[in-house]
Amino acid sequence: QQGFGNIDGEHWLGLENIYWLTNQATYKLLVTLEDWIGRKTYAEYASFRIESEADFYRLRVGRYQGNAGDSLTWHNGKQFTTLDKDNDAYTGNCAHYQKGGWWYNACAHSNMNGVWYRGGHYRSRYQDGIYWAEFRGAAYSLKKVTMMIRPNANTVH
Numbered sequence: 001q002q003g004f005g006n007i008d009g010e011h012w013l014g015l016e017n018i019y020w021l022t023n024q025a026t027y028k029l030l031v032t033l034e035d036w037i038g039r040k041t042y043a044e045y046a047s048f049r050i051e052s053e054a055d056f057y058r059l060r061v062g063r064y065q066g067n068a069g070d071s072l073t074w075h076n077g078k079q080f081t082t083l084d085k086d087n088d089a090y091t092g093n094c095a096h097y098q099k100g101g102w103w104y105n106a107c108a109h110s111n112m113n114g115v116w117y118r119g120g121h122y123r124s125r126y127q128d129g130i131y132w133a134e135f136r137g138a139a140y141s142l143k144k145v146t147m148m149i150r151p152n153a154n155t156v157h
Contacts, residue, residue: 015050015057015080018149022049025151029061031112033068033132034144036120041068041135048149056080056087059103069134071110075103099128109133117141 013021021027029048034040047062056079064070079087082101086093094104100113107127114130115122120140122129129141136142 016053019050019052019057022149027149028152030146030148030150031066031068031072031132032144032146032148033135033142035136035140036143042066043068043070043072043132045072047152050080056085057103068132071132071134074109075105078103078105097126097128099126108138111138112145112147115141 027048029045031043043066045061049060051058058079061076081088081095081104083095088094088104089106094107098111099115110132117129127138131138
């Protein structure tokens with residue numbers, strides 16, 4: 001909820017901070033992805049915000065464009081799931097299987113808070129790496145991912 005990590009490296013801003021930020025104006029989201037052979041790709045969403053804690057930080061994303069493939073729209077409208085808050089559409093808890101918190105559906109086309117497996121292809125009982133299914137598939141853990149937001153011009157609420 002409050003975030004974790006080091007802002008100079010691995011960092012998650014925290015759902016409460018993301019909520020307060022994204023409800024001040026209309027934001028767009030840029031997701032950048034890099035695989036283990038240096039290929040870089042991106043996905044951009046025309047709008048991005050999350051709902052309050054009362055709605056379990058439900059995801060709202062707009063129109064996709066980019067060259068990574070759209071692995072987030074399937075999660076649109078979903079609430080955030082963690083090990084202790086199972087809000088996904090799956091019979092089990094996706095956070096348990098995917099080893100992270102995310103806006104899981106049943107379960108994921110992307111998993112940006114998963115396990116960082118060095119080297120890309122990994123073998124696990126579950127699809128629990130850091131992946132963007134439309135880019136390298138769910139059994140490939142990406143080397144580097146970022147999610148960045150910025151306000152759309154002239155859109156302050």
